[in-house]
Amino acid sequence: MIKSRYTFTFETPSQRYFIMNYLTGAIDEVSIFERPELEYRLQTNQWNDYHLKDYMLERGYLFESIEDEEEYIQERYIEFLEEYEKTPVQIIFSTTYACNFSCIYCFQESYKENSKIITPEVTDAFFNYINKQFAHEKQKPYITLFGGEPLLGGERYKKHLLYFLEKAKLYDYQITIVTNGYELIHYIPEFKKIGIKIKEIQVSVDGSPEQHNKRRPTVTGKPTFERVATGISEALKNGYRINLRMIIDKENLPTIVELAEYAKNAGWLDYPETLFETSIGRNYELHTCQPKNKLYNRLDLWKDFIALAEMYPILKRFHKPHFHGIRYLAETGSLPMPIFDGCPAGKKEWAFDLYGNIYGCTASVGVEKYKLGNIFEDTKITKEQIIATEFSCEQIDPEVSYLDTSKKPEMYHTNIILKDSQKEQRMKWQTRDVLSIPQCRNCAVSLSCGGGCGVLAANHNGDILSPDCRPVKEIVSLAIDYYKIGL
Numbered sequence: 001m002i003k004s005r006y007t008f009t010f011e012t013p014s015q016r017y018f019i020m021n022y023l024t025g026a027i028d029e030v031s032i033f034e035r036p037e038l039e040y041r042l043q044t045n046q047w048n049d050y051h052l053k054d055y056m057l058e059r060g061y062l063f064e065s066i067e068d069e070e071e072y073i074q075e076r077y078i079e080f081l082e083e084y085e086k087t088p089v090q091i092i093f094s095t096t097y098a099c100n101f102s103c104i105y106c107f108q109e110s111y112k113e114n115s116k117i118i119t120p121e122v123t124d125a126f127f128n129y130i131n132k133q134f135a136h137e138k139q140k141p142y143i144t145l146f147g148g149e150p151l152l153g154g155e156r157y158k159k160h161l162l163y164f165l166e167k168a169k170l171y172d173y174q175i176t177i178v179t180n181g182y183e184l185i186h187y188i189p190e191f192k193k194i195g196i197k198i199k200e201i202q203v204s205v206d207g208s209p210e211q212h213n214k215r216r217p218t219v220t221g222k223p224t225f226e227r228v229a230t231g232i233s234e235a236l237k238n239g240y241r242i243n244l245r246m247i248i249d250k251e252n253l254p255t256i257v258e259l260a261e262y263a264k265n266a267g268w269l270d271y272p273e274t275l276f277e278t279s280i281g282r283n284y285e286l287h288t289c290q291p292k293n294k295l296y297n298r299l300d301l302w303k304d305f306i307a308l309a310e311m312y313p314i315l316k317r318f319h320k321p322h323f324h325g326i327r328y329l330a331e332t333g334s335l336p337m338p339i340f341d342g343c344p345a346g347k348k349e350w351a352f353d354l355y356g357n358i359y360g361c362t363a364s365v366g367v368e369k370y371k372l373g374n375i376f377e378d379t380k381i382t383k384e385q386i387i388a389t390e391f392s393c394e395q396i397d398p399e400v401s402y403l404d405t406s407k408k409p410e411m412y413h414t415n416i417i418l419k420d421s422q423k424e425q426r427m428k429w430q431t432r433d434v435l436s437i438p439q440c441r442n443c444a445v446s447l448s449c450g451g452g453c454g455v456l457a458a459n460h461n462g463d464i465l466s467p468d469c470r471p472v473k474e475i476v477s478l479a480i481d482y483y484k485i486g487l
Contacts, residue, residue, distance in 0.1 A: 001047045001048060001053070001057075001062055001063070001064055001065075002045070002047075002062065002063055002064075002065065002066060002069065003042065003045060003047075003061065003062055004021055004023060004024070004060060004061055004062065004063055004069055005069065005441075005442050005444065006021045006022055006023040006024075006444050006445075006446075006447060007019065007020070007021045007061045007062075007444065008020055008021075008444040008445065008473055009030070009038075009039075009042065010473050010474075010476060010477045011477065012477045012478070012480045012481045013477070013478065013481055014481050016029060016480070016481075016486070017029070017030045017032075017035050018030065018477075018480060019038070019061060020476070021059070021060055021061055022325070022335065022338050022339075022445065022447035022448050023060065023072070023073065023076060023338050023447055024059065024060025024061075024072075025060075025334060025335040025336075025337075025338075026059040026060050026061060026335075027329070027335060027485075028059065029486045034052070037050075038052075047062055060072075073435075076337075076338055076340075077340055077435065079337065080337060080338060080339070080340045080341070081340075083337060084341070084348070085138060086138065086139060087139065087348050088137070088139035088140060088141055088142055088348075089134055089137055089139075089141035089142075089348050089349070089350065090141070090142060090143075090144055090176075090344070090348065090349045090350075091130055091134070091141050091142070091143045091144070091173075091350055091351075091352070092143075092144045092146050092349065092350065092351035092352065092361070092362055092365065093126065093143055093144070093145060093146065093164075093351075093352050093353075094146045094147055094148060094150075094351070094352070094353040094354060094365050094366070095117065095118045095145060095146075095147065095148070095150045095160075095161060095164065095354060096116070096117045096118060096147055096148045096149070096150070096152065096157070096354060097116075097147065097148045097353070097354075097366060098116075098117065098147070098148045098149065098152060098157075099147060099148045099149040099180075099219075100149055100152060100153065100180070100182055100183075100218055100219060101149065101180050101182065101216055101217065101218060101219065101224070102217055102218065102219045102221075103180075103215060103216050104214075104215050104216075105215070105247065105249070105283050116354065117152075117156075117157050117160060117354065118157075118160050118161070118164065118354040119160060119354075120160060120163050122354055122355075122356065123160070123163055123164045123167055124167070125356065125375065125376060126352060126356070126375065127167050127168075127171060129375040130143075131171060140172070140173070140174075141173070142173060142174040142175065142176060142199055143168055143173045143174070143175050143176070144175075144176040144177070144178060144362075145161075145175060145176070145177045145178065145179075146178050146351070146362055146365065147178070147179075149179065149180055149182075150177060150178070150179060151177065151179045151180075151181075151182075151183045151184060151187050152183060153182075153183045153186065158187075158190075162190055162194065165190075165191070165194050165196045166194055168196060169194055169195060169196045169197075172197075173197075174197045174198070174199040175196055175197065175198050175199060176198070176199045176200045176201070176202070177198070177200075177201045177202065178202045178362075179201065179202065179203055179204075180203070180204055180216065180224070180228065181203035181204070181205070181224075181227075181228035181231045181232060182218070182224055182227055182228055182231075183231075184201065184203065184228070184231030184232070184234070184235060185227065185230055185231040185234055188231070188234050188235060188238055188240070191238075191240070192238065198240050198241070199241070200241045200242075200243050201235055201240055201241065201242055201243070202242075202243040202245050202279075203228060203231070203232055203242060203243070203244060203245065204216065204245045204246070204247060205225070205228060205229070205232075205244055205245075205246060205259060206246055206247055206248075206252050207246065207252040207253075207255030207256050207258065207259050208252075208255035208256075208258035208259055208262075209223075209225040209226070209258075209262070210255075211251070211252045211255040212224065212225040212228075212259075213225050215247075215251075215252060229262070229266065232244070232266075232268065233266055233267070233268070236267075236268065236271055236275060236276060239275070240275075241274065241275050241276070241277075242268070242275070242276050242277070243277050243278070243279055244263070244268070244276070244277070244278045244279070245278075245279045245280075245281055246259070246278065246279070246280050246281065246319075247281045247282075247283050248280050248281065248282060248283060248296065248301060248305075249282075249283035249294045249295050249296055250293075250294045250295070250296060251294050253296075253301070253304055253305065253308065254308065256308075256315070256318075256319075257308065257312045257314065257315060259318075260312070260314045260315055260317070260318035260319075261314060263278075263318060264314060264317075264318075269317060269318065278318060278319045279319075280301075280305070280319060280321070282295075282296055282298060282301055283295055283296070297471075298470060298471055298475065299471040299474050299475060302321065302323070302475055302478055302479075303478065305321070306478055306482050309482075321479070321482075323475055323476065323478070323479030323482070323483070324445075324448040324449070324470075324472050324475055324476050324479070325448060326476055326479035326480060326482075326483055326485065327479070327483060329483070329485060330483035330484070330485060338447035338448075339447055339448060339449070339450035340433050340434050340435065340447065340450060341432070341433035341434070341450050341451065342449055342450020342451050342452055342453075343361075343429075343432055343450065343451060343452070343453055343454040344361065345360030345361035345363075345364065345429045345432075345454050345455070346360040346361075346372070346426055346429030346430050347429070347430055349361045349362075351364065351365045352375065353365060353366065355374070356374045356375040356376045357371050357373075357374050358371065358372045358373045358374060358375060359371060359372060360372060360426075360429045360454070360455075361454075361455065363453060363455040363456070364455050370425070370455065370458075371422065372422050372425065372426050372429075373422055373426075425464065428454075428464040428465050429454060429464060431465075432451065432454055432464060432465055433450070433451060434446040434447065434450060434451050436465060437451050437465055437466060437467050438465075439466065439467045439469075440467050443467070444473075445470075445472035445473055445476075446467075448470075448472045448476075449468075449469070449470040449472055451467055451468065452467055452468025452469060452470055453468045454468070456468040
């Protein structure tokens with residue numbers, strides 16, 4: 001008889017003691033009377049004469065043998081893959097590396113300045129490619145517009161983007177948009193006119209109006225909060241789903257209380273979660289360095305968020321953290337399905353840019369070492385057509401900075417051409433999960449984080465097939481008390 005490799009214990013801040021297993025979906029509070037004996041058994045791994053042995057076997061904290069657990073792991077893995085297969089592919093498209101904001105933490109700040117934008121020829125080639133490449137998906141893929149900033153305000157750029165949306169409408173693709181929201185108010189009438197299906201609009205707002213304006217001004221230094229907020233309100237009124245994303249560090253976390261109050265007064269919190277949701281992203285070093293004294297690690301971020309939410313209950317209504325499945329447990333009474341793969345790159349997520357370059361995900365777009373190929377082969381498209389038309393800043397938008405990492409090949413072609421190094425990298429993305437990452441195979445909490453982000457893992461460890469570790473057990477211990485599990 002053995003302890004499951006996924007069984008772990010923890011103590012909450014209120015000094016309650018729990019045993020948990022993400023493989024079997026079991027979680028139990030251990031009484032103060034049972035705790036010493038359980039801790040002894042966990043240390044000695046002696047279970048045959050343990051008086052709760054049968055219960056531990058039933059719950060999946062113990063298995064009769066290593067072989068029994070391996071068989072069960074394979075069963076759950078197949079269940080995960082079957083559900084994963086039902087998930088639609090997200091096709092990310094960066095229409096430009098240009099942006100009209102000058103955010104203080106922009107991870108694209110080191111990109112080479114450039115003024116290239118998408119052309120109709122690239123749009124046609126892109127849709128021709130994805131219509132063939134993803135034709136046999138069980139679920140229709142959806143397209144996420146990314147940047148730079150995909151909703152720029154210049155008329156020539158806007159004309160090209162609307163052509164892209166008309167093509168998406170023609171081929172019946174849903175659209176998600178990741179935007180800073182500055183020009184959203186001007187695009188909503190165009191969305192309605194085209195009749196494009198919009199799955200979600202993700203807009204970044206970084207706290208109070210004052211803090212947001214400090215962190216996310218235009219490239220000419222103008223404040224942006226009120227115009228972004230107006231666009232959000234207008235989008236909601238027109239039935240478009242908003243995901244309000246906050247990029248958090250130690251400078252702006254306290255001000256999200258004011259943002260929550262603003263959202264309440266603006267009526268955003270009156271919408272159902274199907275139309276309005278919030279998410280928190282941690283400001284961190286992705287491809288460029290930032291002052292470390294203002295950055296949170298994951299655990300300290302949620303410690304401070306919880307302390308703030310206890311002081312200001314409006315935060316509990318405004319944002320509901322998932323906390324590695326504990327919110328799901330609070331709402332449904334059970335833990336979610338184990339996550340064998342937390343990185344969709346190269347599987348359920350593909351990213352393309354206006355040059356036809358292929359990447360695995362949003363975190364790797366525009367980064368040369370993560371390029372997986374190019375979609376153009378054996379076509380008549382020339383370099384001048386593919387490398388999108390260059391305009392002056394004034395012709396595109398008077399408040400735009402231009403970012404670009406791509407090179408200028410003489411000719412692009414229509415099928416993927418991969419160098420040996422790209423083939424190897426693509427294979428790593430496609431095989432990456434907790435069973436292929438050596439450090440994850442015996443990690444008790446790996447079925448919650450799924451191995452984490454492949455790009456962060458590669459940046460930190462030099463290998464895609466390495467873990468991006470998360471303090472799951474510590475965060476879960478906070479979340480149990482926060483969501484009052486068992487109380």
